[in-house]
Amino acid sequence: MRAKIFVTLKDGVLDPQGLAIRGALTALGFDGVERVRQGKVIDVELADDIATNGDPEARFAAMAEQLLANMVIENYRVEIVE
Amino acid sequence: MKSAIIRFPGTNRETDMAAALRLVSGREPQIVWHGDSDLPSVDLVVLPGGFSYGDYLRAGAIAAHAPILRAIKDHAGSGRLVLGVCNGFQALCEAGMLPGVLMRNASLKFVCRTVTLHVANANTPFTCRFETDATFPCPVAHHDGNYFADAATLDRLEGENRVVFRYAYGTNPNGSRRDIAGITNAEGNVLGMMPHPEDRVEDAHGGNEALALFRSLIVQATEKAA
Numbered sequence: 001m002r003a004k005i006f007v008t009l010k011d012g013v014l015d016p017q018g019l020a021i022r023g024a025l026t027a028l029g030f031d032g033v034e035r036v037r038q039g040k041v042i043d044v045e046l047a048d049d050i051a052t053n054g055d056p057e058a059r060f061a062a063m064a065e066q067l068l069a070n071m072v073i074e075n076y077r078v079e080i081v082e
Numbered sequence: 083m084k085s086a087i088i089r090f091p092g093t094n095r096e097t098d099m100a101a102a103l104r105l106v107s108g109r110e111p112q113i114v115w116h117g118d119s120d121l122p123s124v125d126l127v128v129l130p131g132g133f134s135y136g137d138y139l140r141a142g143a144i145a146a147h148a149p150i151l152r153a154i155k156d157h158a159g160s161g162r163l164v165l166g167v168c169n170g171f172q173a174l175c176e177a178g179m180l181p182g183v184l185m186r187n188a189s190l191k192f193v194c195r196t197v198t199l200h201v202a203n204a205n206t207p208f209t210c211r212f213e214t215d216a217t218f219p220c221p222v223a224h225h226d227g228n229y230f231a232d233a234a235t236l237d238r239l240e241g242e243n244r245v246v247f248r249y250a251y252g253t254n255p256n257g258s259r260r261d262i263a264g265i266t267n268a269e270g271n272v273l274g275m276m277p278h279p280e281d282r283v284e285d286a287h288g289g290n291e292a293l294a295l296f297r298s299l300i301v302q303a304t305e306k307a308a
Contacts, residue, residue: 013230014257016188067147070140070176072183073230
C-alpha cells in the first residue's frame with residue numbers, strides 16, 4: 001500500500017520560504033499571488049502483509065505524528081494512493 | 083566533572099566542545115556514538131552542534147529518535163545536566179525534552195557571526211557564574227535557529243524564568259520569537275541554546291567570556307558530589 005503524506009505549516013506560523021516564493025512569482029510577472037505556503041510531500045510504501053494485517057491509515061497517521069510532521073508547527077494529511 | 087558528548091552522523095562540533103570541557107574540568111569527555119543505548123555515568127551530557135543526518139526532514143528530527151536518546155532522557159530524569167548546542171538544541175526540541183521548535187532563519191540565510199547574548203537568568207546550573215543581565219559576545223552558525231513556540235508556551239517560559247539567554251536588543255540574527263537564544267526545561271537541568279559557547283573560551287577565539295557557562299557546570303557538579 002502506498003500513501004502520500006502532505007505536511008504543511010499551521011496557520012499563523014510564519015513561512016519565510018513561502019514569502020520568498022511569492023516575491024519571486026510576482027517578480028516573474030504573475031500578478032495577484034496573494035499567499036504562498038510551502039510544505040512537503042512524503043511518499044511511503046507499506047509492505048502488503050503489514051497493510052492488510054492492521055489499520056494502515058492509523059499506521060500512516062502515527063508515522064506522521066511521531067516523525068514526519070512536527071505538530072508544534074505543522075499539520076499533516078494522509079492520502080492513500082493505491 | 084565527568085562529561086559525555088554524543089556524536090551523530092553529521093555532528094561536527096564535538097571536538098570544540100571536548101576542548102572547552104577539558105579546559106575547565108581537566109578531564110577528557112567521553113564521546114558516545116548515537117547508536118549506543120547506554121551512557122557512562124557522568125554529570126553532564128552534551129549534544130553538540132553539526133548537521134546530524136544532513137538536517138534531513140527537519141534539523142534534529144532524526145537524531146531525536148536515535149537509540150541513545152532514551153538513555154539521555156533517563157539521565158535528565160535523574161536530575162543530571164544536559165546541554166544541547168545548536169543542532170543539539172534542535173534535537174532536544176524534536177525529542178520533546180524542550181518545548182518549541184527551531185525553524186528556518188527568517189532571512190533564509192545561514193548566519194555565521196558573533197552576536198551579543200544577554201543573560202536573562204543567572205540562577206541556573208548553566209549560568210550561576212554569570213551576573214544577571216550580563217551581556218557577552220558569542221558566535222552563532224546556523225540555518226535553522228529561528229525559535230518558535232505558541233504565545234501561551236512563550237508566556238509560560240518567561241513566567242517560569244526559563245528563558246536563559248536572549249539575543250541583545252536589536253541583534254536577533256534569525257527571527258526567534260522574543261529574541262530567545264536559549265531555554266531550559268521546567269526542572270532547569272536541560273538547557274538548549276543556538277549560540278556556541280564552546281567557541282568563546284580562549285584568546286584564539288577573540289575572548290573567553292563563555293567560560294563562565296562551563297565554570298557554572300563545574301560548580302554544579304562539585305555541589306552534587308559534595
